[in-house]
Amino acid sequence: MLDHCSISHKGGVVLWSRSFTPAASQTAGSSISPVNSLIRDALIEGRSAESQFEKDGYALKWTFANDLGLIFVRILQLSYVDELLAALKALFVKLFQPFLTTFVASLQTSSSASLKAASTGSETIFSWDFARAFEKWDSVFDNLLKTIEAKAAQDRKFRLKPSASVHTPAEASPPSDDQSTIPSQSNAATVDEEQIARNVQALKNRLRGKGAISGGARKGPRGGGGAGSGLDSVPGSDSDTPAKSKKAAKAKTRRKWGDEAPSESDMASLDFSYVQVDSPSSERTYTDVSALVDQASLGTRTSEGMYEVKDWEFGATSAANATAPDKTLTQADLAPVLEGMKQHLMKKNVAKEISEKVVEGVGEDLVGRRISGWGGTNTAVRTALSAALTRILTPKTSTDLLLSIRTKISESQSSMIGSTGKKEPYSIVFVGVNGVGKSTNLSKVCFWLVQNGMRVLIAACDTFRSGAVEQLRVHVRNLSMLGVNGATDSKGRVELYERGYGKDAAGIAKEAISYGKEHDFDVVLIDTAGRMQDNEPLMRALAKLVATNSPDKILFVGEALVGNEAVDQLTKFDRALRDFSAASGGAYGSGGGSGKERGIDGMIVTKWDTVDDKVGAALSMTYVTGQPIVFVGCGQTYTDLRQLRVSNVVQAILDD
Template sequence: MLEQLLIFTRGGLILWTCNELSNALKGSPIDTLIRSCLLEERSGLASYNYDAPGASYTLRWTFHNELGLVFVAVYQKILHLLYVDDLLSMVKREFSVVYDPSKTEYGDFNDVYRQLRLEAEARAEELKKSSKLGSRIVNKNQEQGQKTKFDQGGKRIGGGNLKSDSGDGDLGKGNKLENGHVNGGTLVEDVKQRGGVNDKENLSSNNGAFDVNKLQKLRSKGVKKNDTVVATKGSKADLKKKVTKKNRVWDDSPKEVKLDYTDPVTENGDEHVNYAAANEGESMMDKEEVFSSDSENEEEEQVGDGAKAGTKSKGWFSSMFQSIAGKANLERADLAPALKGLKDRLMTKNVAEEIAEKLCESVATSLEGKKLGSFTRISSTVQAAMEDALVRILTPKRSIDILRDVHAAKEQGKPYVVVFVGVNGVGKSTNLAKVAYWLLQHKASVMMAACDTFRSGAVEQLRTHARRLQIPIFEKGYEKDPAVVAKEAIQEATRTGSDVVLVDTAGRMQDNEPLMRALSKLINLNNPDLVLFVGEALVGNDAVDQLSKFNQKLADLSTSPNPRLIDGILLTKFDTIDDKVGAALSMVYISGAPVMFVGCGQSYTDLKKLNVKSIVKTLLK
């Protein structure tokens, strides 16, 4: 039985709710559907599962894009209601007839809905009966086929003997039984008579297959010994030629840039730490990036080869007529060529294939049934809808102002804790130092916590950054529990009054069970304010696998009913990808977490914000 069925506008105004379904929904499945699915361009999915303490629902929906209406049905997840899709389509058809934009109450629609529900349930029962009848007929035929059995002599039990080619009652040599088996001993003899495996003549060569003997003969004819000799002599002559090495020019001028940042050691073995902190200028995080949109060029661009092919296939007159007069309602067949070209374009920009396909499906769902305006092309309509969808996905749904959160935590008398996680070799330690440099420029006291106790040299690497930036570092060496080290670091930061604690963790693959369990323990024990996933901008399809499995492992291994997942993303190596910016879209789409930092170089200042408009323009150009 349905738990709820309601109709609301895209603006959020509820027009009608079924009064017969008096059961109050537990939790907020409708709000979660809107926030996690409809606003995240996942409306192309078939259904959505809502799981909460004491509640487990399945939600199905449909749109009336021309009127801007949403129809949602909610029922228990354990049930498999066959009539829901049919009921939604019928309710959509009947409600669109009585819909009035100036009207907000539709109490008279209850009788219509009651009749539609009875009709949908009757259709489902008929379908169920027909499927059961078909399965019974199939089972009956199988039982009749199994009754026919054979004895060891090849005779059928319970009936006459099977006829063979020789006419007698026994099965002839080489003949097959009804179950596909061959009578014993006849297969080998038959193969030998036709030129079997043991004969000199190869049977496969008669059937047109490749003959190895012919290949060896062709090789022996085509290759000459003189050619090989000449080739070897020529190669030896080339080896004798040596390139003369140029004389080295020594320069006695002093080095302009100091590359060795290790601490000088005195004769007594004490280290000097009284040198100036690294100052490389203003961080790029505080610089506003100027973006200019070329609207004229965007209007003239086509969506892709698929859109061009679709326009040509319909003919010049028909496409021009649709642009001038408009189209009554857009259908999937009209949108398919433009969406195909758009999907190919997104994939060339390093967007994961799964994400590109879901985005195109969501755009098709949002445009299906809409009326195409006059002097408007389908390709332009599809591209505008995709642009809106990309902006909506990449725009953060919550505040990402870390400085404000740092000051809020400082007022509460506790440090702001950030945990950097990610796979191996993505640049967690380097970008942690960049974030520390940016925070220092905003007068925040920072402490580093060396919780990568697994990789050799990780503590020394972080110690070098800390000494350059002249900030304290909390370390306990290697082979220690990183969760305990992080907890002690937070306690030390609270005692000394540090504003921010940046926790460096070991790089781990998403399938490494022991390391993922250690990471989950660190997050559950310390409850950080921000879990930052550090990922490369170079990855494509692997970005989906990394983030989805990180979130899945953190959820499965958590002991809390509300597990902590990835809160934000830091993209590294963004200066090496040219226009292949699709990894940002893939990561945000699969996790729902915003991109908070973008690493674009090797120095401490090479850290900036993500420009959403620039990314969207790059993806669609």
């Protein structure tokens, strides 16, 4: 049974709707109806290629009439819904073409004309009487729905007849809706199943053969040379491989330090966090910290004194536009151009799945649209793709991290007036897979915060990786020596909170936030251990840290080098954090956790300088989460941090 059906304009005006159940009527009439959610969360964000949208237990499907800017939406999954939507669109447009043309033309007037009409009290688009204009449509829709439902029922009965003739009388049973969807088993299917079984058995034999080879020669009926062992099914197997491997392993030698423990001078020679300087005193000095700041990439200060990192810029050339006569675009016209666009996006490092959805959305937005004589199909697709990419990449939440920090500090200080309490520091957790550069980019963010007058505490919560604490210690030492606004150093502005290795990361983070509150720090940056997105125990441990400490921001650190992998990493990190943090909140809520579902709040994309114009990872990550990219890392110094402008990323993606 159909629950709800509506016809709307892309501008948000509902022309006609019909609900068939009280629940659907109540839901559709609310301010946050599934249709409104569809427009807000799917269509506006450029996700029109999604096959289905779910909201409040309802499944929605839609189709467009792009020449008139109409959206035809139905709620509830039915076998005949595609046919219903197609017939609905064709019949509605045919019956009310003159009225719709006049209505759409009125929406295209300039905003100044609309304001003038409102000031003079003349009729506006909100005074259109759609109920009167479409008063005959209800009966037409009822007849259309009855016709299609009757046809679907007849088709279902027809599908039941051949399936009943295949079964023997002993297997016969009363037909049902479930049985009608089960196709009869043909001889070809039987042959396919037998072939699959043979292939599976052959694969098992090959695997047994590989296991026998890797395990060495065996004797007896289960040995590697026995009949049916599967060794003969492994082409080119080398029985000497184990012996060669053992010889190669014996050839490797360990570093020999001597019979005695290394002396202090030996250890000092291996400490590369210092540099030896030629001087009479032969004393060690710190590394020249001026090399850690690239003056060419140093940010700028605003009139208010705020330090801003540079924008990442891309210089692209504009492509020449092809010309073609006036025409209405069809699917056949768009197919080759859209395929080329999909391949282009994939070359730009956009994940394959995201490329397909974006291109499909562009195609659905263009079918039926009339193009002008000055531009051809290529131009129309390029323009629509540019608009779609801009919608996807435009942040839905604020990317001004400094404003968020200062707002919390201001609110915390105002709440302390007349009390002896201390302000709550702003906490940021950095998460991601192994080796993407979480600690390095955390230190770049720390430099940016220090330049803006913040006191920063770095919490070393990677208690697993060897050298993780020492790495942060070197960063803190260097950052403490860098000047702020010409000052000799910034000592006291940056500190490290660490408790060594093998400790509970969630407990260390909690202690660090408490320490930051007691010692008047503005921001606590929490470094975490890298982990793979499929490792459930480690993801649960990360969710425990989030649930216990309720950080203000969770930033996912990912590489610009990955395409499809970025989607998988980000999707699973976000999903695991949401699932496990809500579950962990009940167990660890007494420690400060809210028990609320928490996901990724933003991204930092590292190694941005290695991809040139192949910046598709930014599109993939933003599409998956709907969250903004806060910074991109693009070098080896503390100043190599950039913020993204949507126009620059779109320009780089579209560049040929």
